[in-house]
Amino acid sequence: MAETTKMSRKDKKALKERMKHLKSGKLERRYARMGYIFMIPWFIGAAVFLAYPLGSSFWYALNNIRITPLGRIFSFVGQGNFTQILIQDPDFMIYLVDYLTSTIISTPIIVVFALIIAMMLNMKIKGKGFFRLIFFLPVIIVSGPILGMLTAEGAGSISAIDTQSLTSAISSVLPDIIAKPISDVFNNMITTLWYSGVQILIFLSGLQKIDKSMYEAAKIDGGSAWECFWKITLPNLKSMILLNTIYTIVFISNNSENPIIVLIEESMFSGTKEKGYGYASAMAWLYSVVVLILVGLFALLLATRKDQYEKQVKRAIKARKKEARNKKKIERRNRRNAKKIERQRAAGKITTHTTDRSDY
Amino acid sequence: MKGRKINPKRFEIGQLKIILLILPLVIFMGMPIIFIINHAFKPMEELFAFPPTFFVKNATLENFSKLIKFSDSSGIPLSRYLFNSLVVTVITVGLALLLTTMSAFALAKIKFKGRNALTHINQIAIMFVSTAVLIPRYLVICKLGLIDNLLAHILPLVAMPVALFLVKQFVEQVPDSLLEAAYMDGATDLDIYLKVIMPMIRPAVATAAILVFQQVWTNMETSSYFFSDDSMKTLTFYMNTLVNVNNTVAGQGMAAAASLIMFLPNLILFIILQNKVMNTMANSGIK
Numbered sequence: 001m002a003e004t005t006k007m008s009r010k011d012k013k014a015l016k017e018r019m020k021h022l023k024s025g026k027l028e029r030r031y032a033r034m035g036y037i038f039m040i041p042w043f044i045g046a047a048v049f050l051a052y053p054l055g056s057s058f059w060y061a062l063n064n065i066r067i068t069p070l071g072r073i074f075s076f077v078g079q080g081n082f083t084q085i086l087i088q089d090p091d092f093m094i095y096l097v098d099y100l101t102s103t104i105i106s107t108p109i110i111v112v113f114a115l116i117i118a119m120m121l122n123m124k125i126k127g128k129g130f131f132r133l134i135f136f137l138p139v140i141i142v143s144g145p146i147l148g149m150l151t152a153e154g155a156g157s158i159s160a161i162d163t164q165s166l167t168s169a170i171s172s173v174l175p176d177i178i179a180k181p182i183s184d185v186f187n188n189m190i191t192t193l194w195y196s197g198v199q200i201l202i203f204l205s206g207l208q209k210i211d212k213s214m215y216e217a218a219k220i221d222g223g224s225a226w227e228c229f230w231k232i233t234l235p236n237l238k239s240m241i242l243l244n245t246i247y248t249i250v251f252i253s254n255n256s257e258n259p260i261i262v263l264i265e266e267s268m269f270s271g272t273k274e275k276g277y278g279y280a281s282a283m284a285w286l287y288s289v290v291v292l293i294l295v296g297l298f299a300l301l302l303a304t305r306k307d308q309y310e311k312q313v314k315r316a317i318k319a320r321k322k323e324a325r326n327k328k329k330i331e332r333r334n335r336r337n338a339k340k341i342e343r344q345r346a347a348g349k350i351t352t353h354t355t356d357r358s359d360y
Numbered sequence: 361m362k363g364r365k366i367n368p369k370r371f372e373i374g375q376l377k378i379i380l381l382i383l384p385l386v387i388f389m390g391m392p393i394i395f396i397i398n399h400a401f402k403p404m405e406e407l408f409a410f411p412p413t414f415f416v417k418n419a420t421l422e423n424f425s426k427l428i429k430f431s432d433s434s435g436i437p438l439s440r441y442l443f444n445s446l447v448v449t450v451i452t453v454g455l456a457l458l459l460t461t462m463s464a465f466a467l468a469k470i471k472f473k474g475r476n477a478l479t480h481i482n483q484i485a486i487m488f489v490s491t492a493v494l495i496p497r498y499l500v501i502c503k504l505g506l507i508d509n510l511l512a513h514i515l516p517l518v519a520m521p522v523a524l525f526l527v528k529q530f531v532e533q534v535p536d537s538l539l540e541a542a543y544m545d546g547a548t549d550l551d552i553y554l555k556v557i558m559p560m561i562r563p564a565v566a567t568a569a570i571l572v573f574q575q576v577w578t579n580m581e582t583s584s585y586f587f588s589d590d591s592m593k594t595l596t597f598y599m600n601t602l603v604n605v606n607n608t609v610a611g612q613g614m615a616a617a618a619s620l621i622m623f624l625p626n627l628i629l630f631i632i633l634q635n636k637v638m639n640t641m642a643n644s645g646i647k
Contacts, residue, residue: 284489
């Protein structure tokens with residue numbers, strides 16, 4: 001590295017020219033090859049069972065498919081399935097709006113709840129293992145038919161919170177469209193919290209990775225627990241928060257209890273002429289795009305916030321670049337002026353008093 | 361190198377406030393577990409009592425004996441389903457963990473062409489509804505000739521995008537300087553994967569193991585769509601048919617018992633693995 005910096009400008013230019021024609025070096029290639037070797041098994045699995053089905057389902061979405069005893073009959077309809085879903089399907093749009101509002105509200109609740117619980121479980125208390133078990137296990141059950149039985153018995157809402165008065169209080173302040181999903185979320189508070197098992201687990205393992213000595217150093221410098229949380233815990237958990245948010249959204253949207261999933265499944269096996277597998281694929285693609293946009297929104301919210309340190313570094317680099325640019329500008333101007341003066345002198349417009357050294 | 365103990369040895373007054381905070385939440389969160397255990401031991405009249413009761417009054421084993429009797433009367437013994445489920449689950453979890461950790465290491469730490477593209481493909485695959493790819497998957501299984509083969513349970517679930525995403529997030533946190541130090545000492549990529557990355561991301565692996573296990577164990581799709589031979593289906597599928605086929609008064613008791621049986625392996629696995637999640641050597645080897 002030290003040699004390249006010492007190289008003259010010409011040499012550097014030549015090197016750059018040569019680098020264009022060169023391929024990556026042997027070492028680099030070997031390194032990349034290891035990457036491919038590590039990826040290959042997963043890649044094959046993903047290509048056969050994820051990428052190929054995904055691609056072909058997109059093709060199916062553009063077709064009307066009827067399954068007859070003789071085989072599948074494809075008839076190409078282009079965007080017909082999509083327009084039909086968006087314009088004619090009575091349920092899809094309603095379900096979609098419901099899904100969007102409830103997800104946007106309940107995702108932050110789940111993530112924050114999981115963070116609080118994880119931090120409590122990370123403290124030194126007796127019987128931690130037992131508490132962790134209790135908080136994690138509902139996830140397994142919630143994905144089964146037992147959830148239906150439990151909500152039928154009214155276990156899905158916190159009875160201590162008076163949901164009726166809460167609902168009326170919310171709807172008196174906010175318009176009905178926003179008030180309804182909010183009160184729905186409160187009605188199903190417990191069910192929402194049951195979803196948070198995996199998130200707690202992820203946060204816990206993230207918390208475990210934070211170096212204990214950082215907290216000690218902060219305490220010695222007089223940091224309170226509150227400051228420690230904002231300055232140490234949260235920045236260290238940033239990637240885990242993103243991970244958990246995405247996981248939560250995906251879990252809510254791909255849950256088999258989700259009405260849209262049920263709708264997709266129903267239309268997949270329905271025998272009517274215009275529905276069927278192509279229609280279901282189109283619906284799934286539309287739904288996935290919506291989920292993708294939602295995840296993208298949350299990711300943007302969480303990921304763009306940079307570190308204070310990074311910001312400062314960036315600002316310093318920018319300032320230095322500006323300085324360099326100014327310097328170059330001044331140099332260029334000086335050169336230009338010097339040339340001008342030279343030209344004018346040659347033309348004899350400027351007469352300067354010159355003295356010969358030999359005079360002395 | 362010994363991991364930190366999770367539980368402090370004695371109860372102290374200082375812990376009281378945290379416990380007081382947690383306890384009400386514990387009661388809410390524990391409700392489904394208590395319900396599922398109680399439900400399995402309820403005799404017939406309590407199962408249909410109105411208003412429904414939460415706790416069992418006269419506990420019996422009647423539901424379990426009924427379940428065993430029923431499975432004896434059907435052609436295929438329960439042990440066959442159990443064997444299928446065990447084999448499938450063990451192989452799938454093992455394979456899935458191997459593949460996800462390997463590719464997570466490659467995606468997070470090795471530079472090669474197409475790395476970003478692969479990451480994006482994975483992220484898109486996470487979002488996609490799995491029911492929508494059911495029929496293409498079926499066609500793939502058909503073409504590979506895996507219908508009625510145990511591999512059809514395993515292969516579709518081996519590449520699990522969520523697990524890869526999770527493990528990758530953890531591998532990225534392993535500092536580069538540690539890997540560089542290992543390279544300087546002459547470690548190959550395989551050494552780094554086995555001796556540096558794997559020990560560092562153990563909590564993530566444990567979490568991923570729980571996730572994958574849960575998915576595989578409760579998975580019924582493969583049994584109901586890729587198999588026509590009943591003796592190759594899994595326990596979960598069998599238990600579910602018990603619930604659905606015998607959706608009669610007598611079936612309810614069996615369903616309750618079955619759901620407890622399905623729930624127990626999750627409990628056991630979690631008890632084993634939850635210590636692994638905690639006992640990590642956080643940032644060891646770096647100053």
